[in-house]
Amino acid sequence: MNKRIAVLPGDGIGPEVTAVAVQVLKKIGEVFDHQFTFEEGLVGAIAIDETGNPFPDETLQLCQSADAILFGAIGHPKYDNDPTAPVRPEQGLLAMRKALGLYANIRPVNTFKALADASPLKREIVEGVDFVVFRELTGGSYFGKKGRSDDRLSAYDTCTYTHDEIYRITKLAFEAAAKRRKKVTLVDKANVMETSRLWREVVQKYAAEHPEIELELMFVDNAAMALIQNPRRFDVILTENMFGDILTDEASVITGSLGMLPSASVGNQVALYEPIHGSYPQAAGQNIANPMAAVLSAATLLETSFNLMAEGKIIRHAVEEALNFGYVTKDINPDKFMSTTEVGQKICDFI
């Protein structure tokens, strides 16, 4: 198979974890005789440094012409610590999601057997957890009108959703539930927010037409608690952009580390695969970041964009073997750990 993969390493640990994911994809290419070509593009703080634009046109063109996109992470403390900076790395990420129409971010949360004791939660809570979050990715308060008053002493972020934005991700979530345990939990704040009430209307109507899927409605504050108290109760969680962002970082605690959670950002055209974590600037350049979320994102890329199911499965198996043998980074085992590149090499050896 011949495929072109756009690689956007980004900032902080992005380049380190993405390099491991590319190494793994190259290994798969060798073993299965696929011709994967990799072309790098700029996004985030590094793109601002080099071009003044956090999502340059060349990167957009590269993404649009690729068969799939592998993304690392963006973000830099020089912007995090300066709320007045007019151009920010995160604007590049949001612009990329919008321009590529990536309206659904799919974040699976599963526990690996070898990591049942890596979570601060009790083993009996985390064992057997298997749910997936469908996070809306191009609407809500991250994309609504925002600004400041003339005296700059008040600020606003508008949360807007349309029927169609809700409907298209609802359809994806219900289709996924049909292949799983047939339950969708809509997480919202419909007791307070008008946008959430629109979500309930659209999703309840859809559910009425799909009675084979059980629909559960849950307020986000309750969901934040239930995720930690009894995560096995969830199958498919459907939610808006910001709630999905926050709840999935929380959910990563179930698996043992934020460095374990991959994701797929999909829409109508090219799809993008990304770990759910950020650029973890404290670890940048130290070769200590967990590359597994990026590697599992690469596995999802092969399965979802190229229908290479066996290849994806082999990567997942290799990650599991690395975990079983204790070939892990510091976030998983602070007493006995390997570097990012060593873990990457072990995964390739298992492949």
Ligand SMILES: NC(=O)C1=CN([C@@H]2O[C@H](COP(=O)(O)OP(=O)(O)OC[C@H]3O[C@@H](n4cnc5c(N)ncnc54)[C@H](O)[C@@H]3O)[C@@H](O)[C@H]2O)C=CC1
């Ligand atoms: N998709 C993206 O590109 C995202 C970018 N960001 C940006 O990243 C920067 C840092 O944000 P934070 O809030 O600190 O979030 P973060 O996700 O970068 O890191 C939070 C904590 O999670 C752990 N962690 C994250 N990734 C890890 C990995 N691969 N291996 C081991 N441990 C890992 C570390 O303990 C870290 O302190 C900011 O500039 C933020 O805007 C944040 C989230 C997503």
Ligand SMILES: CC(C)CC(=O)C(=O)O
């Ligand atoms: C940095 C944000 C714009 C996004 C984020 O936290 C995420 O997508 O997980």
Ligand SMILES: [Mg+2]
């Ligand atoms: Mg996030």
